Amino acid sequence: AQSVSQHNHHVILSEAASLELGCNYSYGGxxxxxxxxxxxxxxxxxxxxxxxxxxxxxxxxxxEAEFIKSKFSFNLRKPSVQWSDTAEYFxxxxxxxxxxxxxxxxxxVKP
Amino acid sequence: xxxxxxxxxxxxxxxxxxxxxxxxxxxxHATLYWYQQILGQGPKLLIQFQNNxxxxxxxxxxxxxxxxxxxxxxxTLKIQPAKLEDSAVYLCASSLEGGSRGETQYFGPGTRxxxx
Numbered sequence: 001a002q003s004v005s006q007h008n009h010h011v012i013l014s015e016a017a018s019l020e021l022g023c024n025y026s027y028g029g030x031x032x033x034x035x036x037x038x039x040x041x042x043x044x045x046x047x048x049x050x051x052x053x054x055x056x057x058x059x060x061x062x063x064e065a066e067f068i069k070s071k072f073s074f075n076l077r078k079p080s081v082q083w084s085d086t087a088e089y090f091x092x093x094x095x096x097x098x099x100x101x102x103x104x105x106x107x108x109v110k111p
Numbered sequence: 112x113x114x115x116x117x118x119x120x121x122x123x124x125x126x127x128x129x130x131x132x133x134x135x136x137x138x139x140h141a142t143l144y145w146y147q148q149i150l151g152q153g154p155k156l157l158i159q160f161q162n163n164x165x166x167x168x169x170x171x172x173x174x175x176x177x178x179x180x181x182x183x184x185x186x187t188l189k190i191q192p193a194k195l196e197d198s199a200v201y202l203c204a205s206s207l208e209g210g211s212r213g214e215t216q217y218f219g220p221g222t223r224x225x226x227x
Contacts, residue, residue: 004153036218043114044154044202044218090153097209098144098167099216101153 002027002095006102013081014110021076021105023065023091032094033074035065036101039087047089050074061085083111113137115219117203123225129191132222134203136184142166142209144216145178145188146202154202160186161209193226200224 007022025031035047048059055067065076074091086109091102116135124130136143142161146154157176159166163183171178175194180186190197200223204216 034215043220044204046215046217049215092153096167097142097214098156098159099154101155103151103153 002093002100004091004093004100004102006089006091006105008105009103010106010108012108012110015083016080017109019076019078019081019085019107021089021091021107023074023076023102024072025074025091025093025100026072027093027095033065033067034092034094034099035059035063035074035076036090036092037087038090044090047076081107081109083109085109115203115205115217117201117219117222119222120220121223121225123227124193125227126195127192129189130193130224131187131189132201132203132224134186134188134219136186136203136205137217140205140207140217141183142206143180143186144204144206145186146204148200148202148221150199157188159209166209190224193224195226198224198226 003026005024033050036044037047038044048057050057050067058064063078088104088106090104092099118133144159145157148154157171158168158178160180163180178188200221202221203219206214206216
């Protein structure tokens with residue numbers, strides 16, 4: 001069975017700092033990968049996803065993620081964070097139509 | 112477009128009581144999912160329906176949890192009897208077709224359950 005590991009449980013950054021959140025998955029075959037975000041008081045929503053093709057995926061609000069097959073990784077990046085990026089971020093992999101989530105990373109951005 | 116609706120938003124019960132949650136997916140979405148999210152963890156799939164049939168319920172504790180989607184639209188998830196470890200947020204999600212590896216799932220706001 002697939003598993004997803006997110007390395008950081010809580011990240012604290014100042015505004016304008018660069019962000020990289022780690023995500024590793026266990027399966028070696030064809031994968032579909034997702035990053036979901038949950039802003040305070042809101043529901044989970046899709047940030048970006050990788051299905052096939054260009055391994056550098058761009059999502060909403062300036063986020064991007066790079067799929068590196070040899071490293072089983074799908075790290076999330078943003079060059080300059082804003083206070084409004086404060087949220088919990090979940091990496092997920094699709095296994096047979098169901099999502100397997102990592103444990104989440106809480107991001108706090110200080111103004 | 113209306114999103115996934117869930118009710119109630121919060122529920123507090125005592126252990127051994129029963130509880131039910133309701134979900135109405137996005138109109139036209141064939142596949143509906145129930146996830147359990149325990150504090151500090153990511154969501155874990157409990158059951159997946161495609162129309163009114165069960166696709167995957169391998170992670171559903173069937174001795175106490177049950178779910179149905181009788182008309183292929185809305186769904187209910189029931190816990191009877193509840194245990195302390197069932198305290199969690201129960202998330203409902205839907206997708207247009209289901210089974211497609213890259214398909215986006217849309218989540219509702221969740222029901223936060225506290226079992227005392």
